[in-house]
Amino acid sequence: MQLESFVARSLGRWRSMRSGHSLAFQQFEDVRSSVLIESIEPQDPLVLNLLKDCTIRDAKPVHPFRMEWNAESDWEPDDPSAITAGSCILVPIPTDNRNGILLRSVGYAEAEQAASNYTFLEDDTFILSTQYGQSIAEERIWFVSENVRCRSSVLRTSAGSGILQTSFASEIRRLDSFS
């Protein structure tokens, strides 16, 4: 199953360079961060809690995982509070070999629980689509080598087709054991 392979390749520590483009204001935001992706048990209380709220019948989670990030924004380089950190539980529920639902304890565009639809393109690009209260996010993740993956996002208003912002991250696997 493509999902299993995708999660397996994603596990580990990553050094991320991420650029956000605010289209209306033509502003850039560049952020370096450290990302940790690790497997968690399907029986973990955090997973069971997410599933409890899920309305999908006979939901069969596969390879739940946890993401943790520590980011430093360039917007206020002298402000220690600009260092942001967070974590999130992600629970994939495949519906077939290429498609499924991804439950998240914290959304990407808005800080609420979210259920995304995912699909894999023929070249293994992973596409996630999430409807939030005020916006729709589309994320794409693709591996360009074993140790480098790219991630883009587009955030649009849920009312219309207005594009609010885009982002792109280059993620390099950290092979040192100290990070």
Added chain:
Amino acid sequence: MQLESFVARSLGRWRSMRSGHSLAFQQFEDVRSSVLIESIEPQDPLVLNLLKDCTIRDAKPVHPFRMEWNAESDWEPDDPSAITAGSCILVPIPTDNRNGILLRSVGYAEAEQAASNYTFLEDDTFILSTQYGQSIAEERIWFVSENVRCRSSVLRTSAGSGILQTSFASEIRRLDSFS
């Protein structure tokens, strides 16, 4: 043919925000630029000149076009010479509905003539792959709405799988007539 539709949607003036990520040095480069994409005649001397050097038998160019850009880098904001401009002739030669060759008068990664292979994914993402003397570039272009397109690139060493840099551009169609 997907290529014809892709070129037709790309014509016009675009305002581009582009972020380059240098992976080895963990450096960002943010550039705003103006991009003009316009059709040119298949009989244009610049097109015929590119075809002359092309080794493809019975090459049938479709929808040749010209790109022109004016970029301003953030690396040396006080240096007027950091404003870079250029133009390029592009000549698509489809081999079937989804694949083909794209000849370019100026390469993306290196300033030499180049022939790229292109393919369209099932969601219409346009993927270009170009072998240069010292590097291999993969570019992806996809429309997120009629007036916004995204463009990513990954540059790797031709010798191995080392990734040199990545980039991402958000391009918004300019609807004003003054630009």
